[in-house]
């Protein structure tokens with residue numbers, strides 16, 4: 049069936065009207081996120097500290113009561129209409145051009161168990177996809193909030209985050225943790241979110257770099273994630289093996305690091321444990337520094353995290369190392385790779401008045417090495433998912 053093209057200019061509500069011949073019932077927005085510190089700690093039942101970006105995914109939506117969910121995106125060519133009552137999308141094997149719709153349709157199928165019905169959705173986003181800023185969770189959370197409001201589903205934000213995570217696990221088939229959806233739904237402006245990945249409990253931690261004369265840069269290193277799949281799985285398996293050898297449920301439970309390092313014979317497992325245990329301490333130390341208003345000191349935590357990820361967990365990549373080294377030489381307070389590793393982004397904390405110099409130095413370092421130029425984003429801790437209109 050030929051559908052009218054989705055206009056890419058004008059407001060999302062106007063585009064919705066042009067595409068579907070009626071106004072939306074509302075427009076909802078959910079942000080992407082950056083994890084300040086706490087890398088490879090989530091699947092070890094540990095701590096993470098993400099904050100919401102100002103960029104994210106918006107969804108214009110209208111309720112429908114025919115049991116169908118119809119989704120279109122300004123960033124995807126294929127429109128998809130599917131029954132809300134269906135099996136896990138992953139089991140239906142949707143072809144490539146429809147695969148993006150597994151996220152919103154998957155959310156609708158999970159929320160159906162809680163009383164939600166169908167809707168017509170038009171999606172728009174200013175987040176890069178697959179850059180480690182969690183466009184997938186933003187898409188899920190904007191959809192979940194819209195369906196909750198349209199159908200009067202009784203679910204608070206923490207519950208909604210779990211439902212969105214279930215959609216990604218069960219419907220899309222991605223075994224992600226709870227961080228991305230929690231960040232998108234629970235973060236508040238000027239704060240990071242301390243999340244305990246074991247209990248799911250979280251608390252707000254003041255984080256306002258601009259007020260402290262600082263800038264947090266996100267540097268997309270433009271390096272590929274080609275190795276991530278296998279290496280990520282291997283790291284998870286190594287952590288599980290070490291926990292089993294140490295007789296704890298997860299590496300989060302290791303209290304005596306020196307004792308644990310003495311027990312383990314395999315030097316690789318020792319390095320992995322050293323990273324996870326010290327990284328959890330760095331999250332807690334960072335929370336302490338931020339609560340004390342000692343923002344510049346937090347740069348040292350970023351540097352320690354990067355060295356640990358590079359040397360103990362062995363997941364960094366040349367562009368990330370060069371970015372951090374160059375930023376420090378140019379006067380930044382600290383920096384580290386973020387995400388699973390082997391590609392993706394780096395964050396850099398710099399005095400605001402040196403941000404331009406740091407950016408230029410990084411760009412020059414890439415040019416010297418004939419690497420694809422990096423991209424920069426000023427990360428401002430922003431409000432979590434909300435209704436726009």
Ligand code: ADP
Pocket residue numbers: 105121122123124147148149151171172173176177178179180181182183184185187
């Ligand atoms: P990340 O979450 O780091 O951006 P993922 O691979 O987890 O990367 O999620 C990216 C996927 O989410 C895309 O390949 C696409 O399927 C879907 N997606 C994200 N944003 C949009 C959008 N605006 N329109 C359509 N699909 C989107």
Ligand code: MG
Pocket residue numbers: 182183184185228
């Ligand atoms: Mg994702």
